Amino acid sequence: MMKSVSKVALSALLVCSSAIVLPETSIAKSASVPVETVKVSTSIDRNFNNDSMDYFTVKSTKNQTVKLSIKNAQKKRFGVIVVKAKSAKVEEFVKKNFNRFDQMTEKEMDQLFDMIMNDFKIITSIDNESKELSGGKRTDEIRLGKGNYHFITLTDSNLKKYGKGFTLSLANSKNTAIESEFNDTIATANAMKRSTTYKGHFDMLTDDLDYFKVTVPKSGKLVMDTKVATKATMNFKMYSKDKKKLTSTTKKSGKSYRTVANVKKGTYFVRIGGSSDDLDQAFIDYQARVHVKTKTPSIKVTNKKGVKSDLLTVSNISKGDQVKVYSDSEKSKLITSFKAKSTSTKVSTKKLYDRGGKVYVTSKSEGLYTSFTKTVTYKKAK
CATH class of the missing domain: 2.60.120.380 (Jelly Rolls)
Incomplete structure (x- = not known):
């Protein structure tokens, strides 16, 4: 096979979008069949039509996550794409206009296809191709909201040899950490x-x-x-x-x-x-x-000769932050740690190197992650 069937299916979506939205119209006039609405199920038995395609609608009545997979390919190679329409009005407009598809001017056809591409969102694509040819995934978890989801399946296998039947699965999943379309704007985030x-x-x-x-x-x-x-x-x-x-x-x-x-x-x-x-x-x-x-703290080091301790001034912190100061970038050698009493705190610490060096400071507010590490080079003791 020279081209991935999932990529062919995507091309079919672009060129023959009537398959998605027309309940009474097939891509080929000779294969006119109604588009069925099926329930979310772990076993959806389907048959390819004479044009080696199948399309149906799944009506989701709630927010849910399902795992889409090819359950029984019966030795056929095929791809599945799932799309959703943004507007029922536009979907109805497309239906009516495709009834006069043959009478459309090139300009009208371009306008119609532009509307389709603006109104429909591709949710996912899967296939059972070889790794080299695959244009999608073997399986995918998808987040369904309330509404209709349109499934287009296309094969290039010999249906006379392998038969027209196949089975898809839409198994329930508890994973809710999945993007849900439409989320193309701040308002729909x-x-x-x-x-x-x-x-x-x-x-x-x-x-x-x-x-x-x-x-x-x-x-x-x-x-x-x-x-x-x-x-x-x-x-x-x-x-x-x-x-x-x-x-x-x-x-x-x-x-x-x-x-x-x-x-x-x-x-x-x-x-x-x-x-x-x-x-x-x-x-x-x-x-x-x-x-x-936590916001990254700042630190000032006062390094003096002939003293037993040095002074650290840590700022850009919040009251209650847990502050830690290290002598190494791996943060394995702790110099001192303290709980901030204000937004700027001075603390005495053990004597630092007279020759100068570096200190590494972090802070952590309750409920937040530890801040990025602030690295400061301090000068030779005076």
């Missing part, structure tokens, strides 16, 4: 629990963006760690509750990214976007996790 890893993806067919809402309990640094499954060019932004963009920094290491911004107590939004470095890649899968670190 998914709630994200701190210190919990969420799975998500965005498709390369549309200008997909994913927004998440985060609650920050007290002032500190909002940190988002993101890891992608494939080579990609990613971008991340953070916003305040009033939609103002925060000043943030992002550092990359391989396929991992860390984005950091200074924040106060309140509600914030993080945005994940990007593009694949592989032109044939249909999706970018990622894992994202946010947490809040």
